[in-house]
Amino acid sequence: MFTGLSAFPLTPVSETDVDESAFFDLVARLDRAGVDSIGALGSTGSYAYLTREQRRRLAEVAVRAAGRTPVLVGIGGLRTVDVLRHAEDAQAGGASAVLLAPMSYQPLTDEEVYDLYADVTATLSVPLVVYDNPGTTHFTFSDELHGRIAALPRVGSIKIPATPADPQAARERVEQLRARIPSHVTIGVSGDPAAAGGLLAGCDAWYSVLGGLWPQACLALTRAAQRDDPDTASSISDDLAPLWELFGDYGSLRVVSAIAEQMGLVGAPNLPRPLQGLPDGARHRVDQAVRGLAPILARH
Amino acid sequence: MFTGLSAFPLTPVSETDVDESAFFDLVARLDRAGVDSIGALGSTGSYAYLTREQRRRLAEVAVRAAGRTPVLVGIGGLRTVDVLRHAEDAQAGGASAVLLAPMSYQPLTDEEVYDLYADVTATLSVPLVVYDNPGTTHFTFSDELHGRIAALPRVGSIKIPATPADPQAARERVEQLRARIPSHVTIGVSGDPAAAGGLLAGCDAWYSVLGGLWPQACLALTRAAQRDDPDTASSISDDLAPLWELFGDYGSLRVVSAIAEQMGLVGAPNLPRPLQGLPDGARHRVDQAVRGLAPILARH
Numbered sequence: 001m002f003t004g005l006s007a008f009p010l011t012p013v014s015e016t017d018v019d020e021s022a023f024f025d026l027v028a029r030l031d032r033a034g035v036d037s038i039g040a041l042g043s044t045g046s047y048a049y050l051t052r053e054q055r056r057r058l059a060e061v062a063v064r065a066a067g068r069t070p071v072l073v074g075i076g077g078l079r080t081v082d083v084l085r086h087a088e089d090a091q092a093g094g095a096s097a098v099l100l101a102p103m104s105y106q107p108l109t110d111e112e113v114y115d116l117y118a119d120v121t122a123t124l125s126v127p128l129v130v131y132d133n134p135g136t137t138h139f140t141f142s143d144e145l146h147g148r149i150a151a152l153p154r155v156g157s158i159k160i161p162a163t164p165a166d167p168q169a170a171r172e173r174v175e176q177l178r179a180r181i182p183s184h185v186t187i188g189v190s191g192d193p194a195a196a197g198g199l200l201a202g203c204d205a206w207y208s209v210l211g212g213l214w215p216q217a218c219l220a221l222t223r224a225a226q227r228d229d230p231d232t233a234s235s236i237s238d239d240l241a242p243l244w245e246l247f248g249d250y251g252s253l254r255v256v257s258a259i260a261e262q263m264g265l266v267g268a269p270n271l272p273r274p275l276q277g278l279p280d281g282a283r284h285r286v287d288q289a290v291r292g293l294a295p296i297l298a299r300h
Numbered sequence: 301m302f303t304g305l306s307a308f309p310l311t312p313v314s315e316t317d318v319d320e321s322a323f324f325d326l327v328a329r330l331d332r333a334g335v336d337s338i339g340a341l342g343s344t345g346s347y348a349y350l351t352r353e354q355r356r357r358l359a360e361v362a363v364r365a366a367g368r369t370p371v372l373v374g375i376g377g378l379r380t381v382d383v384l385r386h387a388e389d390a391q392a393g394g395a396s397a398v399l400l401a402p403m404s405y406q407p408l409t410d411e412e413v414y415d416l417y418a419d420v421t422a423t424l425s426v427p428l429v430v431y432d433n434p435g436t437t438h439f440t441f442s443d444e445l446h447g448r449i450a451a452l453p454r455v456g457s458i459k460i461p462a463t464p465a466d467p468q469a470a471r472e473r474v475e476q477l478r479a480r481i482p483s484h485v486t487i488g489v490s491g492d493p494a495a496a497g498g499l500l501a502g503c504d505a506w507y508s509v510l511g512g513l514w515p516q517a518c519l520a521l522t523r524a525a526q527r528d529d530p531d532t533a534s535s536i537s538d539d540l541a542p543l544w545e546l547f548g549d550y551g552s553l554r555v556v557s558a559i560a561e562q563m564g565l566v567g568a569p570n571l572p573r574p575l576q577g578l579p580d581g582a583r584h585r586v587d588q589a590v591r592g593l594a595p596i597l598a599r600h
Contacts, residue, residue: 015380015381016381043405043406048378048405048406049378049379049405078348078349078572079349079572079573079574080315080573080574081315081316081573102574103405105343105348105349105403105436106343106348106436106551106553106575107435107436107551108574108575109576111576111579112574112575112576113574115573115574115576116573116574119573135407136405136406136407138438251406251407253406272378272379273379273380273381273415273416273419274379274380274402274408274412274413274415274416275406275408275412276409276411276412276415279411
């Protein structure tokens with residue numbers, strides 16, 4: 001389950017509500033495209049901003065919409081007690097796996113994070129993906145800590161931040177982590193601009209923001225890397241460079257939100273305030289980039 | 301209301317519950333000590349980890365326990381809609397002011413933070429303290445943004461992070477910010493080790509973690525700075541250096557939690573998991589430091 005393309009759809013929200021019908025369609029679209037798994041309620045799915053009840057319902061909607069595609073459900077929260085409740089709800093809703101980032105307000109120690117994973121995995125009946133995302137959690141995993149957590153029962157994969165741009169450095173990064181973790185635990189790259197490099201460096205999976213919106217292009221990139229065709233994988237990633245630049249400037253969430261609006265997949269606004277959609281100038285840049293990418297998208 | 305010593309008590313919690321009775325006593329103790337205001341549900345009060353209902357009740361308890369001392373209540377949350385609800389509850393509970401930090405999961409833009417404060421102040425009937433705490437919110441205010449927000453109606457004070465250790469640099473820091481904000485908006489320093497330096501550099505208030513536990517010593521420091529007695533203020537701060545070192549090593553929250561336990565003011569554990577109390581080695585260091593400080597505390 002934790003290999004290939006894992007696609008992370010948006011959760012379209014209004015000020016107080018969630019657009020479950022648009023969310024259903026976003027997930028169903030990924031199933032039809034043939035992605036390897038679907039990551040519901042990831043960072044791109046705004047899990048951190050939603051109530052327990054909203055998350056419980058969305059997990060069920062995702063599983064229904066995903067058909068036979070396995071669904072990973074994000075269970076993160078600031079308190080262990082909330083994480084345990086989200087885990088219970090996700091499993092009851094039919095999640096094939098759960099995804100857990102060590103969200104923080106007060107900075108967490110290594111022991112606190114280890115114990116969080118120990119407490120949660122002790123109660124799980126489905127596998128867990130360790131979600132290493134320092135940009136949102138402000139917690140930095142050491143490889144030593146990754147190794148200890150990966151040895152816990154039911155840990156199936158680690159979602160790591162972007163691998164280094166240099167291919168040799170990327171390979172070393174993946175090998176270094178691999179040496180610390182059990183062989184059944186896969187490594188998945190995130191940070192879409194690093195996806196081709198990460199897969200070619202030996203990552204087993206791509207946990208992908210863009211995959212939640214443009215699954216075909218991301219599948220083409222993933223399949224090329226999987227069949228050991230580095231030129232095709234890199235060339236697809238290079239084609240998408242205008243998008244990677246926008247991700248860097250505005251954050252991937254705001255950019256995919258703007259594109260999804262433009263494609264008519266979600267209404268506007270669709271991000272949880274205080275988060276806002278892109279301002280007009282940025283939207284114009286996104287429109288131009290998407291127009292420029294049309295021939296490339298048509299190919300996949 | 302936004303001058304002098306503002307003392308921030310702990311909120312003692314268990315895995316799912318809050319010890320309201322211990323919290324009442326912590327707050328009443330600060331009122332008896334004569335602090336200038338009480339900051340309930342600040343970072344030290346673990347606001348970010350509590351439910352709306354817990355926060356609503358704790359605001360009421362704090363106001364009851366505080367007698368005539370004004371109570372500031374923390375209203376932060378990841379979503380604007382939640383912040384508005386907390387503001388409503390705090391005001392209904394009798395808060396004299398509210399305290400708002402721009403909590404984040406996805407990194408926030410300046411415009412998003414400005415609009416958050418604009419949305420919230422538009423609904424308030426009590427003044428608001430802007431809570432600038434990059435260590436927990438991961439948002440960094442520019443002085444330009446501080447100036448725009450401070451000009452909003454009902455903004456009464458800015459709680460800034462530690463001022464620089466060098467006295468001249470500290471004065472420059474405070475003057476720089478002062479030049480950007482309306483004259484009725486006060487500046488309060490936080491980061492307890494910087495308190496004496498911040499007050500002597502011109503800050504109007506000290507938003508204090510240690511003040512929530514040892515109000516007398518902190519009042520002595522504050523009053524010395526207020527009567528322009530830099531030697532006494534600095535010497536009290538220097539006496540407390542062993543504590544400042546522990547704050548740096550373990551975070552002020554975990555250290556005051558351990559001391560409050562030792563003093564019998566709160567039970568154990570009292571922090572919201574995944575946060576944990578200090579491990580034994582650290583507790584031993586804290587015990588030793590507190591024993592060493594006993595003669596100093598006895599003086600105040």
